[in-house]
Amino acid sequence: MTDPYAPVASRRFLHRLNPLAVVAAVAPAVIVLVAVRDLATPLVLFALATTLLLAGAHVPARYAALAFGLPLAFTVVAAVSFGLWADPDAVPGTPTLFEAGSYRFTVGSWLAGLAISLRLGALLAVVLVPGFATTGPDLVRAAVQNLRVPYRIGYTAFAAFRFVPRFGYELAVIRAAHRVRGVAGGRGPLGGVRRWAGYIVPLLAGAIRHAERVALAMDARAFGAYPTRTERYLVPFRAGDAAFVGVCWAVTAVVVAFAQPVLGLPSPTPVV
Amino acid sequence: MTAPLLRADDVAVRYDGAAVAAPGGATLTVGRGEVVLLLGPSGCGKSTLALATNGLVPQSVPATVSGRLTVTGTIDPAATPTPRVAARVGMVFQDPDVGLVAGTVLDEVCFGPENQRLPRDEVLARGQDALRRTGLWDRRHENPDALSGGGRQRLAIACALALGAPLLVLDEPTANLDPVGTEEVYATLRELVADGDHGVLLVEHDLDACAGLVDRVVVLDRGGRTVMTGTAREVLAERAGELLDLGVWLPVATLAAWHLREAGVPLGGLPLTPAELTVALDSALDDVPRLPAPAGTTPPRPAGSPSAASPAGDAVVEVSRLTVTRPTSARTRGQRRVTVLDDVSLTVRRGDFVAVVGTNGAGKTTLLRAVAGVTPPPRGTVKVAGLDPARADVRELARRIGFVFQNPEHQFVRYTVAEELAHALEVQRTPAGRIAERVEEMLARFGLTEHRDRHPFLLSGGQKRRLSVGTALVAGAEVLALDEPTFGQDRERAAELLDILAALNAAGTTVLVVTHDLQLVADHASHVVVLRDGRLVAHDRTERVLAGDALIEAGLRLPPLAEATRGLTRHPEWRAVTRVADLTAVRA
Numbered sequence: 001m002t003d004p005y006a007p008v009a010s011r012r013f014l015h016r017l018n019p020l021a022v023v024a025a026v027a028p029a030v031i032v033l034v035a036v037r038d039l040a041t042p043l044v045l046f047a048l049a050t051t052l053l054l055a056g057a058h059v060p061a062r063y064a065a066l067a068f069g070l071p072l073a074f075t076v077v078a079a080v081s082f083g084l085w086a087d088p089d090a091v092p093g094t095p096t097l098f099e100a101g102s103y104r105f106t107v108g109s110w111l112a113g114l115a116i117s118l119r120l121g122a123l124l125a126v127v128l129v130p131g132f133a134t135t136g137p138d139l140v141r142a143a144v145q146n147l148r149v150p151y152r153i154g155y156t157a158f159a160a161f162r163f164v165p166r167f168g169y170e171l172a173v174i175r176a177a178h179r180v181r182g183v184a185g186g187r188g189p190l191g192g193v194r195r196w197a198g199y200i201v202p203l204l205a206g207a208i209r210h211a212e213r214v215a216l217a218m219d220a221r222a223f224g225a226y227p228t229r230t231e232r233y234l235v236p237f238r239a240g241d242a243a244f245v246g247v248c249w250a251v252t253a254v255v256v257a258f259a260q261p262v263l264g265l266p267s268p269t270p271v272v
Numbered sequence: 273m274t275a276p277l278l279r280a281d282d283v284a285v286r287y288d289g290a291a292v293a294a295p296g297g298a299t300l301t302v303g304r305g306e307v308v309l310l311l312g313p314s315g316c317g318k319s320t321l322a323l324a325t326n327g328l329v330p331q332s333v334p335a336t337v338s339g340r341l342t343v344t345g346t347i348d349p350a351a352t353p354t355p356r357v358a359a360r361v362g363m364v365f366q367d368p369d370v371g372l373v374a375g376t377v378l379d380e381v382c383f384g385p386e387n388q389r390l391p392r393d394e395v396l397a398r399g400q401d402a403l404r405r406t407g408l409w410d411r412r413h414e415n416p417d418a419l420s421g422g423g424r425q426r427l428a429i430a431c432a433l434a435l436g437a438p439l440l441v442l443d444e445p446t447a448n449l450d451p452v453g454t455e456e457v458y459a460t461l462r463e464l465v466a467d468g469d470h471g472v473l474l475v476e477h478d479l480d481a482c483a484g485l486v487d488r489v490v491v492l493d494r495g496g497r498t499v500m501t502g503t504a505r506e507v508l509a510e511r512a513g514e515l516l517d518l519g520v521w522l523p524v525a526t527l528a529a530w531h532l533r534e535a536g537v538p539l540g541g542l543p544l545t546p547a548e549l550t551v552a553l554d555s556a557l558d559d560v561p562r563l564p565a566p567a568g569t570t571p572p573r574p575a576g577s578p579s580a581a582s583p584a585g586d587a588v589v590e591v592s593r594l595t596v597t598r599p600t601s602a603r604t605r606g607q608r609r610v611t612v613l614d615d616v617s618l619t620v621r622r623g624d625f626v627a628v629v630g631t632n633g634a635g636k637t638t639l640l641r642a643v644a645g646v647t648p649p650p651r652g653t654v655k656v657a658g659l660d661p662a663r664a665d666v667r668e669l670a671r672r673i674g675f676v677f678q679n680p681e682h683q684f685v686r687y688t689v690a691e692e693l694a695h696a697l698e699v700q701r702t703p704a705g706r707i708a709e710r711v712e713e714m715l716a717r718f719g720l721t722e723h724r725d726r727h728p729f730l731l732s733g734g735q736k737r738r739l740s741v742g743t744a745l746v747a748g749a750e751v752l753a754l755d756e757p758t759f760g761q762d763r764e765r766a767a768e769l770l771d772i773l774a775a776l777n778a779a780g781t782t783v784l785v786v787t788h789d790l791q792l793v794a795d796h797a798s799h800v801v802v803l804r805d806g807r808l809v810a811h812d813r814t815e816r817v818l819a820g821d822a823l824i825e826a827g828l829r830l831p832p833l834a835e836a837t838r839g840l841t842r843h844p845e846w847r848a849v850t851r852v853a854d855l856t857a858v859r860a
Contacts, residue, residue: 137375158373166369170682176646177683180675181743182666182699202681205729210370216328217371220363222387222435225355230386230395232379 014056019134020142021241025248026126032256033123038267039115040259046071046122048251049129057133067128075114075121083113090268112268136161142235151229159214163207170206174199275345276301277439277471278325278361283339284496285320285329295321295496297339302439305468307461307485309504310475312492313519314764318475321496322443325473326361327354343439359388362432364442368424377403377419377427378412384435402434406460421632422453426460433464440464441473446481448759450631450788451829454481461485479523480791480832483508483544493518509542519764524791524832524852525549531855532556537563546832550839557843565845566854587655588751588782589620589643594653596638596806612638614806620799622750625773625783627793627814630803631827636786637755639803643784644675644753656751667699673751674744678759680736684728689720689739692728696747710746718742718772734765741772745781752776753784758792770796790831794818794850802826818850 014022029045036042050068053059059067083105088096091108098105137158144154178198218224260267279301286293294317302308310318323329327349330337337350343360365371374380381402385395403409406426411419416427425445432440442461446454462485464470476482489507491500500507500514508515512522512530522530525543529552533539539556543549557563596613613635620626628636642649645661654661657672677683686692693714697707715721718738723731728739737757744752754773758766766789774796777783787793793800793814800817802810803826810822817823818834830838834850849855 155373162369162372173677173679174682176641177675177677178685180644180646180666180670181683181685181695182670183685198685201729202684205681206679213365213367213370216323216332217363217365218373219328219332219354220326220358220361221371221384221431222355222358223383225353225358225387226389228389230389230392232382232386232392232395 012056012058014052014129014133015058017133017244018142018146018235018237018241019130019139020146020237021245022130022133023139025245026129028249028252029126030123032252033119033126036119036256037115038260039111039118039265040263041255042118042122043263043265044255044259045252046075046118046125048255049122049125053125053129053132057129059132063132067132071121071125071128074124075117078117078120079110079114081113082116083109083111086112086268091266108268111266115268138233138235141231141233142237145231145235146237152224155223159218163210166210167203167207171199171203174202274304275342276303277344278302278473279340279342280321281340283321283324283337283341285317285324285338286336287320287329288334288336293317293336293338293496295492297495297497298490298492299498300490300501302471302473304438304471305465306487307465307472307474307482309479309482309486309489310473310492311489311507311515311520312496313494316492316494317496318492319443322363322441322473322475325349325439325441326357326363327352328363355387358384358435358437360437360439362429362435362437362440364425364428364432364440364445366444366447368421368428368448371428371431372416372424375415376413377408377416380416380427381408381430381434384431388435398434398436402430405433405464406430420453421449422456425449425453425457429457429460429464433470438469439471439473443475444477445474446476446478451481451790452631452827454478455829458482458485477521479508479521480525480546483523483526491515491518491520504544505541508544512542525836528833528836528852528855529553531852532858535855535858536560537858543836546836547839549833549836553836553846554840554842557846563858565843566849566858586622587619588622588624588657589618589784590655591619591639591643592617592653594639594642594649596635596642596647596649612806613642613803616803616806616808618801618808618811620782620784622782623777623780625777625796625798626785626801627797627799628784628786628801628803629788629790629793629823629826629828633805634803634826635806636803638806639801640753640755640784640786641675644673645669646675670696670747670749671700672749673753674741674747674749676737676740676744676752676754676757678755678757680740681729683740683743684736687727688725689728689731690715690724692739692743693746696743700747714742714746734768737765737769738772741769741776745776750780751782751784755786756788757785758787758789766792790823790828791833791852794831794834795852802828815848815850819848 033042033045053067086109088104088106088109090112094107096104096106140154140157143149144151183195183198280298282297282299284293284296294315298321300308310321312318320329323333324337324341325343329335330350331354341349343349343357347357347360349357349361372380373383378399382395382399385398390398400409403412406429408423408427408430416424419427429440446457449457458481461472465472474482483504486504489502489504490498491507493499500511508522508526512526515522523544525546525548529539529542529549537556538559539552543552594613594616595611597609597611600608600610616639628639630636641647643654643656645664648662651660651662659668659672661669684692686695690711693711694707697710715724718741720735720739723735728736731739757769770792773783797814799812800810800814801808802817802822809826810817810820818830823830831850833852837847837849840846
């Protein structure tokens, strides 16, 4: 379990930005990636996002493989699996890679698969930027201070961060208890569903009780005494944050406008 | 003379939907510089009264409050929003984790003053002062999770202090702590009231831990009406008999002396602490020179149990060179895995009642889980009734060892009490007729017959616990393993469970229990396993462990009666007396 509160020692520029700025900066890219159908736009955004993360954020060594390897590995592997379903003539006239009976897997099939997997891989690479550059608690603070989200809502999220490891532990105990009781539920997906259904009642019962106690404890600590509260950690939205957002939006617009015409990659007909 | 911090005049609280009020008429005051202990039988409304002091009852938990309750002279907590009352009343709950919101100890303690809209400098000054008073200032940059149980409860006290509250209300603050953590918390409270600015209202069942700290005691009867008020000595020592009749527990030293006095040993005033008992007993025994020390300092073995005939053989649990490691959490640097159990070997014989003790994190639960196959141990390290839990399937294992989890709800898998009991037999593919017979038998034995069609989650706490023991045994397990079965429970429920375990043990069931309650160990266990940092420090008969230093070495304390008798100088033959039950048999 990682500690969402662990201080980030790095002075890299993404960590010094307002978390809201980082989220806002990548938001248009996310929308673009959902919408586009070509190969060039996601490819360029993928490269830019990875570069930004590499240059601007401190990625702990043990997460490096996840941060940089996972989007790429997903793109490559999923291209083949998506390609299996694609029209072999998605890009007309491409060579056949292998055949089985009447089935043909062509370079075109692969490109059609790549068109989907590259978008998803790029999406992953883009959201990993705020994922590594911001922490949950800072995002909550920024939302309260800059977006005027009521602090009662924002800080409830803080308590929720504390719930996660507790539930993880509780679930592990319940699973062990049910296993000892001989609750097999049968094999296959249906058995799995039955098993998990059995975990829900004790988990919810524990969760509700815990939530009630937390609510009492929060009131007892003067939470909600006044409409505002003192903030010791200020997360200002500076000119630099605005500039960063502006630059990122501009770059995204340029990519959308020019990536495909400049690179001129083939445009496979979509799989679905 | 300033107004008391808390004044309650005939306060009654009836929860919406409840038939009777509990408390039914509590009257008490708490002044500056004093610690007031609120006692009463289970269900008399002690915790409810605690929640009423800052207005959580009736503001967050709907209820009708009658009588007059005032805080710091003028504030009516029912009519002032709880978050505002927080500046007057600081609340500390049983589970120190419920209040945690922040990522460092300092941020945590500053959370309250921030909510009070104090200027930043003032917030920090409050936080610093509170952390210094609780001895946590040097750890201010750490994550609260990194603190021990006692440390997190001290942090909860610091958080209450930082709100600026002169009155602290603590509801069972040490129920989740080991003996060392309990001592830490009470040492902190002692220093705090010594300055004379703060007052404390305490609800606590572990009287041995707090008896030395308490200035006054207020006792509620079954209906939650105040029946006694006085200094700790006036109430606990002078009216011990009445308290026992009410179903209120006494400090072990007081209880032991009460039994001896009933037996005719000339004890004048009853002692409150083990040290006082030592002094009183040494001189009182001079006056009855022919009184023999009670014999039978361990629980009698069941007459027909096989081990009585063949003490050397008949091992039912064998652990050999068991080592368990687990991955470290991501936030600690350095080693990849930590050792939880380190080369533990021990043998438990049929019919033993074994208590596994140690501080938090010593590996007690891990050992118990490995033995019961809840977390399968490495192959070849554990044998239970001839079976290796690492290889055996669930069904076979359940016929030999039953495991009772700390929270009984975790192990309930069916929708009625009767089905819950039948489940284990269905898993064994027992014929239907036999199942019905066994279920009836177990329902009757655990007093659950009238609840047979209820959902297990709707039972009371004590009933849930009895059902979980029943389900663990219904398949015929000869070994019963229980993980802290009395954790967070009041004494009445704990006593009820221990009576059941003693009866099962007398009938031949081998019992393994992980516990923090050392007087329970002294009173019931035939053998003790002491763990420290995953290593086996001692495994021997209870009287030998209590006579040695293993408990102290493991960072624990002697149970109160053993501590008192060990100090005897003039009557060494009484030093082996460690069980309260032995004293009930004394006749002077």
